[in-house]
Amino acid sequence: MLQRLLLISYAIIWLLLAIHPRYRDDWLLENLLVFAALPVLFWLHRRRPFSNSAAGLLWVFFVLHAIGAHYTYAQMPWLNTLADSLSWQRNHYDRLVHFLFGLLLFRPLQEQLATTFHRSTLRLVVTLLILFSASGIYEIVEWLATEWTHPELGIAFLGTQGDQWDAQKDMVLAHLGALLAAWIELHRHEKKRA
Numbered sequence: 001m002l003q004r005l006l007l008i009s010y011a012i013i014w015l016l017l018a019i020h021p022r023y024r025d026d027w028l029l030e031n032l033l034v035f036a037a038l039p040v041l042f043w044l045h046r047r048r049p050f051s052n053s054a055a056g057l058l059w060v061f062f063v064l065h066a067i068g069a070h071y072t073y074a075q076m077p078w079l080n081t082l083a084d085s086l087s088w089q090r091n092h093y094d095r096l097v098h099f100l101f102g103l104l105l106f107r108p109l110q111e112q113l114a115t116t117f118h119r120s121t122l123r124l125v126v127t128l129l130i131l132f133s134a135s136g137i138y139e140i141v142e143w144l145a146t147e148w149t150h151p152e153l154g155i156a157f158l159g160t161q162g163d164q165w166d167a168q169k170d171m172v173l174a175h176l177g178a179l180l181a182a183w184i185e186l187h188r189h190e191k192k193r194a
Contacts, residue, residue: 002052006059013063017070029145030069034062044112054108061104064097073097098170102131102177110185120189128178135174139167 014034021027041058044050050058071077076093110127117123 003050003055006055010059010062010066014066017066021070022072022075026072027069030065034065034069048112048115050108051111054111057104058108061097061100064100068093068097094166095170095173098135099173099177101135102174102179103181104177105131106178106181106185124182124185128182131178132171132175135171139171143167 018027068076071093073094074090078093106127109130110123113123113126117126
């Protein structure tokens with residue numbers, strides 16, 4: 001029941017944010033990932049259902065992505081205000097979501113790997129490696145998308161905001177999020193054993 005409510009609420013949020021996004025072409029480019037990911041998630045769920053907590057983590061990540069796609073990650077108004085008040089040189093919404101990619105997707109991925117990797121330590125390591133790889137592959141896909149689109153759209157999609165090391169920083173943050181999730185998972189298992 002909870003998972004059905006999460007799916008319905010996500011669909012409503014996504015539809016509302018699909019109305020008049022800041023840059024329609026960028027919104028479409030950002031949502032190609034959603035169009036590719038959702039069928040895979042449904043297939044995985046049918047094979048091995050996600051727990052309610054994993055479904056909730058996926059919901060948070062996809063809602064944050066829908067918001068980023070609506071405004072563009074570089075122009076998120078909520079973080080513009082924060083950036084202005086703290087005299088930041090950039091809007092850090094994209095960095096926040098990259099960090100949360102590793103943090104929020106760790107548990108759903110680890111649950112899906114439970115049937116393949118029965119030892120929890122091996123499953124934890126494989127989950128980390130997949131998330132590390134996925135963050136790097138995403139940065140390559142982002143770069144290729146900018147090469148295949150016109151420059152203005154590519155710049156909006158990349159969201160580098162003038163930082164030549166943006167891709168590397170995004171990957172580091174995704175890795176740190178995944179490492180934090182792994183640390184939380186380890187402590188959760190230790191508490192269960194005690």
